[in-house]
Amino acid sequence: MNPAAPGPATTPGPATTAGLSAPSAVLEAEHRELVAAFESFVCRELEPLAAELAESAEQPPADLRAYVRKRSAALGFYAGDYPEELGGSDMPFTAVVLLHHAAGRSGCPLAPYALAGSDGPSPLLRHGTPEQIERHLVPLVRGERTRCLALTEPQAGSDAFRLTTTAVRDGDGWLLNGRKTFVSNADRADLALVVAATDLGDGAGPTAGATAFVLPMDHPGLRIGQRYEGMSGEPLFELTLDQLHAPASSVIGGEDGIGAATGLAMDSLSRGRLVVAAMCDGIAEYALRLGVEYARERRAFGHPIGDYQHVQEHLVRTRAEVEAAKLLTLACARLVDEGTEAPENAALAKLTSSETAVRAVDRALQVHGATGWVRGHPLEYLYRYVRMTTIIEGTSEVQKVIVARAMGLG
Numbered sequence: 208m209n210p211a212a213p214g215p216a217t218t219p220g221p222a223t224t225a226g227l228s229a230p231s232a233v234l235e236a237e238h239r240e241l242v243a244a245f246e247s248f249v250c251r252e253l254e255p256l257a258a259e260l261a262e263s264a265e266q267p268p269a270d271l272r273a274y275v276r277k278r279s280a281a282l283g284f285y286a287g288d289y290p291e292e293l294g295g296s297d298m299p300f301t302a303v304v305l306l307h308h309a310a311g312r313s314g315c316p317l318a319p320y321a322l323a324g325s326d327g328p329s330p331l332l333r334h335g336t337p338e339q340i341e342r343h344l345v346p347l348v349r350g351e352r353t354r355c356l357a358l359t360e361p362q363a364g365s366d367a368f369r370l371t372t373t374a375v376r377d378g379d380g381w382l383l384n385g386r387k388t389f390v391s392n393a394d395r396a397d398l399a400l401v402v403a404a405t406d407l408g409d410g411a412g413p414t415a416g417a418t419a420f421v422l423p424m425d426h427p428g429l430r431i432g433q434r435y436e437g438m439s440g441e442p443l444f445e446l447t448l449d450q451l452h453a454p455a456s457s458v459i460g461g462e463d464g465i466g467a468a469t470g471l472a473m474d475s476l477s478r479g480r481l482v483v484a485a486m487c488d489g490i491a492e493y494a495l496r497l498g499v500e501y502a503r504e505r506r507a508f509g510h511p512i513g514d515y516q517h518v519q520e521h522l523v524r525t526r527a528e529v530e531a532a533k534l535l536t537l538a539c540a541r542l543v544d545e546g547t548e549a550p551e552n553a554a555l556a557k558l559t560s561s562e563t564a565v566r567a568v569d570r571a572l573q574v575h576g577a578t579g580w581v582r583g584h585p586l587e588y589l590y591r592y593v594r595m596t597t598i599i600e601g602t603s604e605v606q607k608v609i610v611a612r613a614m615g616l617g
């Protein structure tokens with residue numbers, strides 16, 4: 208899934224919460240220069256490009272996305288946490304999280320494409336063979352290519368590893384058959400990361416383990432099927448694997464990767480969820496800024512609507528929730544930098560931030576009345592866009608299951 212642009216091409220403003228100070232800034236201090244450099248890039252280079260987009264174009268064209276990715280990589284922002292020898296900038300994870308936050312907060316529809324998301328370098332490939340790292344991961348880190356992840360199946364969503372797509376030994380390689388669904392970026396990707404249940408040859412049958420394969424999108428037997436139009440303009444796709452012969456060299460991690468996909472994927476979940484949390488915190492902050500600005504200007508019954516306590520309630524509650532969510536995300540990111548990647552931490556942050564963002568956008572739209580409901584207004588788009596964030600990277604309910612288990616429940 209691509210955590211894509213928060214809003215159609217409309218006026219982004221300065222990257223502050225309506226000029227308010229924020230307690231969470233204390234956790235940003237160390238990376239303030241980097242964040243300021245990114246904000247300057249967004250403001251000077253991306254906003255003018257976004258201003259040229261047609262107001263109705265919710266998804267920037269592929270060539271513009273590619274330009275933004277590569278330019279951002281050249282400046283050291285894109286995939287910043289990857290090592291320099293792979294084309295990254297060796298940034299701490301907290302810095303990456305702050306950049307995603309800044310992208311969401313900017314309101315610039317091109318800013319999210321400047322940072323590696325679910326179509327960028329996959330942590331799965333960090334476990335790749337040296338040849339896979341050189342051939343596949345490095346071009347992804349440099350923003351020269353994109354990929355998609357084909358994990359979900361019609362009967363395997365939250366229960367992601369109950370797969371019916373199978374990989375069976377076929378000479379030196381593997382024979383893959385099955386059907387994947389809800390795959391983002393399949394129409395633009397150069398590569399597909401495909402996860403299949405695997406017969407390990409130990410008599411346990413074809414679903415004993417799961418293996419991840421990296422395949423070019425034009426690999427024979429791999430076909431894009433149905434296209435699903437999403438609520439916010441980003442389509443999803445079905446992928447079919449029909450008698451697909453995958454060479455041994457396509458198993459991520461080589462021989463060690465056979466049957467190991469569940470463990471490898473679990474390893475990368477926490478970071479992915481914290482990135483979604485950061486993006487949500489940024490979107491919530493952007494919505495709050497729009498709400499506060501509007502409440503200061505719009506007049507009703509002879510006063511700015513912000514004078515009324517019912518309106519203040521929407522905005523003050525959002526402000527409290529946004530600050531709390533952001534502090535949680537940043538604290539979890541810092542723990543990752545200190546070597547603690549507890550899945551329940553990321554689950555708490557993703558749950559809190561995504562649900563906060565949904566509420567923040569809803570309330571900001573309410574403050575705008577009909578103005579926010581009209582097609583083309585950033586809040587109208589965000590209202591549709593932000594709804595996916597409680598579903599992607601594990602639903603809110605799945606995050607609660609993770610936290611409950613960590614609490615010794617269930």
Ligand SMILES: Cc1cc2nc3c(=O)[nH]c(=O)nc-3n(C[C@H](O)[C@H](O)[C@H](O)COP(=O)(O)OP(=O)(O)OC[C@H]3O[C@@H](n4cnc5c(N)ncnc54)[C@H](O)[C@@H]3O)c2cc1C
Pocket residue numbers: 208209325355356357358359360363364365366388389390391392437443595598599600601602603604605608
């Ligand atoms: C915008 C978008 C982009 C996506 N991109 C990709 C992609 O690129 N690649 C990919 O492979 N997939 C992708 N997906 C699919 C996504 O990963 C799944 O939608 C998600 O895992 C949920 O699965 P599901 O939709 O089948 O819901 P289900 O698993 O069927 O869940 C339905 C409901 O039941 C609840 N539920 C399920 N199990 C439990 C439980 N144990 N306890 C409590 N409640 C439970 C869920 O929380 C949910 O509310 C994308 C989805 C979206 C919306």
